[in-house]
Amino acid sequence: MKITMTVNGVQHSDEVEPRTLLAYHLRDALGLTGTNIGCDTSSCGACTIHVDGESVKSCTMLAVQADGSTVTTIEGLANGDTLHPMQRCFQENHGLQCGYCTPGMVMAAVSLLEENPDPTEREVRLGLEGNLCRCTGYHNIVQSVLACAAENNGGAA
Amino acid sequence: MIPAAFDYVRAESADEAIALLTEHGDEAKLLAGGHSLLPLMKLRLASPTVLIDVGRLEDLRFIRDAGDHIAIGALTRHRDLETSDLLGEAAPLLQHAAGHVGDPQVRHRGTIGGSLAHADPASDLPAVVLALGGTLVANGPNGEREIAIGDFYTGFLESALEPDELLTEIRIPKLTTLGWSFQKFNRRAQDWAIVGVAAVRAEEGSGVGLVNMGSTPLYAAGVVEALNSGADAASAADRAVEGTEAQHDNNATVEYREHLARVLVRRALEESGLA
Numbered sequence: 001m002k003i004t005m006t007v008n009g010v011q012h013s014d015e016v017e018p019r020t021l022l023a024y025h026l027r028d029a030l031g032l033t034g035t036n037i038g039c040d041t042s043s044c045g046a047c048t049i050h051v052d053g054e055s056v057k058s059c060t061m062l063a064v065q066a067d068g069s070t071v072t073t074i075e076g077l078a079n080g081d082t083l084h085p086m087q088r089c090f091q092e093n094h095g096l097q098c099g100y101c102t103p104g105m106v107m108a109a110v111s112l113l114e115e116n117p118d119p120t121e122r123e124v125r126l127g128l129e130g131n132l133c134r135c136t137g138y139h140n141i142v143q144s145v146l147a148c149a150a151e152n153n154g155g156a157a
Numbered sequence: 158m159i160p161a162a163f164d165y166v167r168a169e170s171a172d173e174a175i176a177l178l179t180e181h182g183d184e185a186k187l188l189a190g191g192h193s194l195l196p197l198m199k200l201r202l203a204s205p206t207v208l209i210d211v212g213r214l215e216d217l218r219f220i221r222d223a224g225d226h227i228a229i230g231a232l233t234r235h236r237d238l239e240t241s242d243l244l245g246e247a248a249p250l251l252q253h254a255a256g257h258v259g260d261p262q263v264r265h266r267g268t269i270g271g272s273l274a275h276a277d278p279a280s281d282l283p284a285v286v287l288a289l290g291g292t293l294v295a296n297g298p299n300g301e302r303e304i305a306i307g308d309f310y311t312g313f314l315e316s317a318l319e320p321d322e323l324l325t326e327i328r329i330p331k332l333t334t335l336g337w338s339f340q341k342f343n344r345r346a347q348d349w350a351i352v353g354v355a356a357v358r359a360e361e362g363s364g365v366g367l368v369n370m371g372s373t374p375l376y377a378a379g380v381v382e383a384l385n386s387g388a389d390a391a392s393a394a395d396r397a398v399e400g401t402e403a404q405h406d407n408n409a410t411v412e413y414r415e416h417l418a419r420v421l422v423r424r425a426l427e428e429s430g431l432a
Contacts, residue, residue, distance in 0.1 A: 018165030040158050054265040060195050064165050129346035130260025
């Protein structure tokens with residue numbers, strides 16, 4: 001089936017098998033390997049991307065379901081060499097160790113702040129409940145998101 | 158994990174979805190948000206040969222005040238429920254519970270109709286709609302019919318929907334709510350409930366639904382009967398396992414589930430304001 005979607009600002013038209021999962025389409029057909037596949041069972045959140053502005057787990061969505069949609073992956077966040085504020089806050093707050101969960105964590109965090117620009121620490125933890133990290137113990141991830149929110153709201157990071 | 162091959166058809170209207178169901182019969186499955194069906198297909202526990210995508214039927218995505226009830230389109234997503242002021246006013250139990258389904262990513266895609274029609278005893282929303290005494294509207298080649306939620310669940314992952322019927326609307330009666338509670342016991346934040354309880358106390362009466370206490374979502378009839386006879390929370394909760402058939406699995410033994418059901422029903426009744 002022929003599908004068309006805008007990924008990170010670029011329109012792509014591709015022939016896909018209906019059973020192709022969006023995560024595999026992004027990685028294998030479009031070469032966007034920043035979207036990691038962890039558990040492949042919609043638990044870990046490593047494959048989190050944005051579809052029409054909302055976070056989704058791309059291992060649990062068919063590519064054909066995203067036909068006509070606007071998709072953003074981790075590769076689409078930075079502006080050239082300038083990191084997205086959330087990426088920078090993860091870097092500055094040591095919000096990652098091995099980095100495997102990070103693309104999904106950052107995409108989930110950006111979506112979270114769009115829905116709730118000024119979350120409490122508890123709201124950040126609940127908002128990231130769909131993303132698992134096996135290294136950091138979450139503390140610095142939560143700090144990163146809170147720092148980014150504070151920065152967006154004009155406060156000190 | 159890749160699902161087995163299937164043909165994919167996108168329905169542009171409810172009528173087209175019903176025509177496609179009529180044409181393909183048992184071989185076809187409806188795809189809404191896909192967050193129950195796709196995991197089963199990836200594990201090859203389900204291998205439909207035709208997927209009929211109803212996910213874009215935006216006219217079935219609504220939450221409306223319909224006088225004596227709230228009408229919810231089957232394609233309404235969990236996130237829509239969770240953020241609905243109307244629902245918060247008229248059915249706060251449903252609004253709250255929708256915010257505890259899966260995780261934010263799941264709630265952006267998953268739909269109330271998909272969750273109810275999938276008929277998983279471990280799902281949150283069936284127990285909530287059982288507690289609230291909702292009515293489901295199904296559309297098929299012979300028109301529309303209403304199914305009381307109490308008649309909807311017929312077996313494990315089985316419902317009263319005919320193979321050529323589409324669930325289109327969920328009707329939640331507007332109750333004068335005195336108190337409500339949703340108790341979900343799990344090990345990890347995003348997991349299915351090991352046991353869950355949805356309870357509502359209203360001027361019109363009480364309702365209690367149980368998650369994961371048998372092969373279908375269950376209504377706790379014994380608890381409600383006790384409440385109607387004026388029992389306090391603890392003695393009503395003693396009847397939590399009447400009519401249940403809890404299963405043993407990796408998470409819990411039957412005895413542990415039954416213990417949880419009694420404790421969670423008591424907590425739910427206390428939280429909903431019963432002494």
